[in-house]
Each structure stands twice: as structure tokens, then as C-alpha cells.
Amino acid sequence: MREVHVNDITQAVAKMCIATNVKISPDILEGLKKSQKLESSPIGIDILDQLLQNAEIAERKNMPICQDTGMAVVFVEIGQEVSISGGLLTDAINEGVRKGYEEGYLRKSIVEDPFFRVNTNDNTPAVIHYDIVGGDSLKISLSPKGFGSENMSRIYMLKPSDGIEGAKRVILETIDMAGPNACPPMVVGVGIGGTFEKAAILAKKALIRPIDQSSDITYVSNLEKELTKKANQLGIGPQGMGGRTTVLGINIETFPTHIAGLPVAINISCHVTRHMSVSL
Amino acid sequence: MVITTPLKKHIINQLKAGDKVLITGIIYTARDAGHKRMIEQLAKGERIPFNIEESIIYYVGPSPAKPGEIIGSAGPTTSYRMDDYTPELLDLGLKGMIGKGNRHEKVIESMKKNGAVYFGAVGGAAALIASSIIKAKVIAYEELGTEALRELYVENFPAIVLIDQDGKNLYEEEKVKYRTYQAD
Structure with a gap:
């Protein structure tokens, strides 16, 4: 068994919450640049230009690309040979979301009940999907999703x-x-x-x-x-x-x-x- | 075109769908929960927290301001979620809305009746837009956090007229120009 401590999980999730929200993903950036060359609408070209400028400003000023910093969706692939120490895996992930959204000045967009809509004020809970795989690897993917x-x-x-x-x-x-x-x-x-x-x-x-x-x-x-x-x-x-x-x-x-x-x-x-x- | 608030009739008369504008002056922010509150206040016979006549509401829930900053990222949210509340506000004198996306027919009809304009800002260009916000203060519903009502002072806030007071719609007009799709 390989041991992974919850603190490492929390740190990794917090880091990803901030990184994904302030720095545009390379594939998306490439996609925007490519489409700017193919676009023929003058308004369209102008908008793509603003989106590229926006991505540049967000990264430079370390602020969110979009104010809707999303609901945190997490995919976990955990090997059967991994043992989590120091607490519960789900708690560690939610703690990472809490930390990342607070420290990164990201918007807290989650309400605790779909009808009685009071903000949880820390952007938790995350939506987490677990997949048990072979081996001793632990892979965590994060996709903060705007609504x-x-x-x-x-x-x-x-x-x-x-x-x-x-x-x-x-x-x-x-x-x-x-x-x-x-x-x-x-x-x-x-x-x-x-x-x-x-x-x-x-x-x-x-x-x-x-x-x-x-x-x-x-x-x-x-x-x-x-x-x-x-x-x-x-x-x-x-x-x-x-x-x-x-x-x-x-x-x-x-x-x-x-x-x-x-x-x-x-x-x-x-x-x-x-x-x-x-x-x- | 550079326009200033309050949004006077003579300005609205000049605005046509597709016009690019830079807005300077006071605008107010409200989104889902803020709208619900305002409508509830009106139902109770109370006044809403700001002077709505000739005003512009910006549909936005900004991200938190860092220390020393005025506001966080602040791009538009999707407007149709405010459609149920909008005609009543237009009847009270609201003249402009800034958001993104389609509006319900009842909103467009009310805009025509009341002589109002729907502006679009670029969704997701939130860091860029934030640089045109010079002042921001919460004026009501503080407990709603990002959804609180704010008064913003903006300078050269970039927007485009999506639907003008005649109901002319930029989305519809531009989409057909580029649509080459034919179902098999």
C-alpha cells in the first residue's frame, strides 16, 4: 500500500482551483488564437481579440478570467493500492476547494439548498466522482464549471x-x-x-x-x-x-x-x- | 459612441442594435437574488434601494476584490433569468440593462413600450471589464454576498446594443449572415 496524506490532497486541490481560474488552459488559448484567424465576422474578430486580451490581463493580475469561477467538479481516479491517511478523502477535497476559493479571491457561487438559496460562503461542496482503478496511483482532475x-x-x-x-x-x-x-x-x-x-x-x-x-x-x-x-x-x-x-x-x-x-x-x-x- | 448615465430619452433614440458604446456614469448591479428581493419589496409597497428612473442595471455577480482593489472580475451573467422580473422594473423607469444572451418576448415588448435598451457586454471578458469600473459600493442586500446590489461608477465601459427600443435584435440579424448549415 502507498500512503497519501490528506494535507497533500487539500494543497493540490486548492492550487488547481486557483490555477484553472486565473490561467487559461493552453488548448483553449490555442483554440481561440486559431479561430481568430478563421473568423470573418468583424464583431466576432473583435470579441475574440477581447477574450485573448482578457486572458492576458487575468494571468498578469492573477485574477479570475471570468467572475463565475464555477462549481468545483472533481474526478478522482484512485488505485486500489493507495491508502489515505490523516482523514477522509472527500473532506480533504472539499477543504482544498474552501482554501483555494478563499485564498484565490474566487467567487463563492454555491447555495446550500436548491430552493432555500443561502450561500455556503466557501464554494463547497464540490461535486466529486470517484473511480477505483488498479495500482497505487492517485489522479485528481478538477473542472470548475460555470453555470x-x-x-x-x-x-x-x-x-x-x-x-x-x-x-x-x-x-x-x-x-x-x-x-x-x-x-x-x-x-x-x-x-x-x-x-x-x-x-x-x-x-x-x-x-x-x-x-x-x-x-x-x-x-x-x-x-x-x-x-x-x-x-x-x-x-x-x-x-x-x-x-x-x-x-x-x-x-x-x-x-x-x-x-x-x-x-x-x-x-x-x-x-x-x-x-x-x-x-x- | 460615448454615452453617459442617466440614460436620457434623446440618447436612447440614437441607439440602434449593433452600435458599440462606451458607458460612463453610475450604473447598478443586480442579478437573480437581488431581483427577487426588489420585486418582493415592491409587492409589499416598499421602494427599491435606488432611483430606478433612467437607470441602467448591470447583471453581474463580481468575484471578491483583493485588498487595495475596487472590484474583482466582473463580466455579465446570462440575462434570461431576470426576465420574469424585468417588465415591472421597466414600467418603473428602468431604461437600460447590460447582460448577455436572449431575452423573453415579454421583455422585448416591455422595452418597446417603455423605450428601453438592452446592452451586451462580452461574457467571460471579466478581468478586462473590471478595468472600466472606477468605484464600487454595496447599497443593499449585503448578506447576498456577490448578489448584493451595488452602485458602480464606470468609465468607458465597453458594450454593444443587442436589442434597441424598436425591438431590433443584433443576435438575430448577425446569425443569419453566417449561417450556412443545412440539416442532412
Whole structure:
């Protein structure tokens, strides 16, 4: 057994909360620069320019790229040979979120009850997904998720006969409906297969894969490219004010599913799409 | 175009969807919880915490200011969540809103009736926008934290007219120009 102390976990999570919120991810930065060259809308070019300037200011002044510093979503891959010492893993992660959001002057956006909306004032709890794997590694991925785009996400329980064409249709419809509300250019995470909740988790997981890294499965990778091209024909453009840059990337994850089902979850994310991983 | 607050009728008459503006003057911030509170106060026959006539509300929940700073990052939030509350505020004299995203038809109708404008700021350009905020103070609902009502003094705050008082909508006009998608 390899021992990992909770303090190291808390430190790592706190660091990632701040880092993801003030420094734009390299794949996203590259995506914005590339799309600026391809954009033909004058308003669109101007907006992309402002987004690049904004990223530069945020990093230089060590302040959040966007004031919505999100709800902390954490994916943990923990090896069976790892033993956590000093406390509970979940508590350590939440403590890291608490520390990172306080020390980084990040916005606290979490309310303790969906109806009786009192702010928890420390941005906890995080949404944590655990995956038990072999070996003695511990990998923690963090994706603070803003809600302008989260609110535009959808899940569809399609019929098997809807097939790949049906999936394409609902993915593009969802992007089209999201429009200016989701702060385009968007990043789109799609989860296909599994059950109702599995598809949604896969869609979220797809958002932590860098946008310059396509799926290992050939047909899925082709689908990602085809949908990216089509989404950029929708006309939405940067901030929805028209143009060719509607999405920076579409990442798709698949999973085996039931003979009766074809779940498709579409998790919309914005041009800030934050993601970072660390192995302890 | 450089415009100043209060947002007078003669300024509104000049503003057309697509116009880029730089706003200077006092504006107020309110988002979801702040709007809910204001509407509740009005229902009880109370006055809302600022003079709404010819005012602009900016839909924003800023990140905390660091020591010595005026405000943290402060980009617009998505506006449609305020749609249920907006017509009542427009009837009271609200003349401008700054946010991002689509508005409900009832808001657009009320804007036309009352002669008001909907401005867009660049969502996610929050560090850049913060540099145009010169003063900030909480004026009500302090316990709401980021959602408290604030009075801001802004200089050359960059925005674009998304929907003008005639209901002309920049999103709709620009999207069709670039739409080449055809469903299979």
C-alpha cells in the first residue's frame, strides 16, 4: 500500500482551483488564437481579440478570467493500492476547494439548498466522482464549471433506431438552442451510452479532455470533427453575435448501453472551459 | 459612441442594435437574488434601494476584490433569468440593462413600450471589464454576498446594443449572415 496524506490532497486541490481560474488552459488559448484567424465576422474578430486580451490581463493580475469561477467538479481516479491517511478523502477535497476559493479571491457561487438559496460562503461542496482503478496511483482532475453554459446542457433518451444521425441532430440542436447564453465559442462535452446518469457523467468527463486531443476510437474522432464543422456553420459565432466560431471543440465519450436505449447527454461549456489534472 | 448615465430619452433614440458604446456614469448591479428581493419589496409597497428612473442595471455577480482593489472580475451573467422580473422594473423607469444572451418576448415588448435598451457586454471578458469600473459600493442586500446590489461608477465601459427600443435584435440579424448549415 502507498500512503497519501490528506494535507497533500487539500494543497493540490486548492492550487488547481486557483490555477484553472486565473490561467487559461493552453488548448483553449490555442483554440481561440486559431479561430481568430478563421473568423470573418468583424464583431466576432473583435470579441475574440477581447477574450485573448482578457486572458492576458487575468494571468498578469492573477485574477479570475471570468467572475463565475464555477462549481468545483472533481474526478478522482484512485488505485486500489493507495491508502489515505490523516482523514477522509472527500473532506480533504472539499477543504482544498474552501482554501483555494478563499485564498484565490474566487467567487463563492454555491447555495446550500436548491430552493432555500443561502450561500455556503466557501464554494463547497464540490461535486466529486470517484473511480477505483488498479495500482497505487492517485489522479485528481478538477473542472470548475460555470453555470451560464451548464444551464444550456441537455440529455436525450433516444431510441436505438435514431442511431448516429439522431445523435448528431440533438447535439447540433442543443448547441443552436444554447446560442449566446452559453458564452460561445463553446466547448461541448458529449456522453453517449450507459444509463441516464452515466451519459451525463461521461459528458462532463469529455470536457476535461483537452480539445486538441481527439477520441481514440476512429468513428468517434470522425464524429467529433464532423460535428465541430457543422456547429461552426450554425452562424452563432463569438458571444452569439454572428460568425464562424461557435465551438472550439466537441469531445465525445461513449460507453456500452442497454438493448432498448441510446442516451445522449450534451454538456455545454464556455470559452473559458477550465480543466487540470494532478497525480499524487 | 460615448454615452453617459442617466440614460436620457434623446440618447436612447440614437441607439440602434449593433452600435458599440462606451458607458460612463453610475450604473447598478443586480442579478437573480437581488431581483427577487426588489420585486418582493415592491409587492409589499416598499421602494427599491435606488432611483430606478433612467437607470441602467448591470447583471453581474463580481468575484471578491483583493485588498487595495475596487472590484474583482466582473463580466455579465446570462440575462434570461431576470426576465420574469424585468417588465415591472421597466414600467418603473428602468431604461437600460447590460447582460448577455436572449431575452423573453415579454421583455422585448416591455422595452418597446417603455423605450428601453438592452446592452451586451462580452461574457467571460471579466478581468478586462473590471478595468472600466472606477468605484464600487454595496447599497443593499449585503448578506447576498456577490448578489448584493451595488452602485458602480464606470468609465468607458465597453458594450454593444443587442436589442434597441424598436425591438431590433443584433443576435438575430448577425446569425443569419453566417449561417450556412443545412440539416442532412
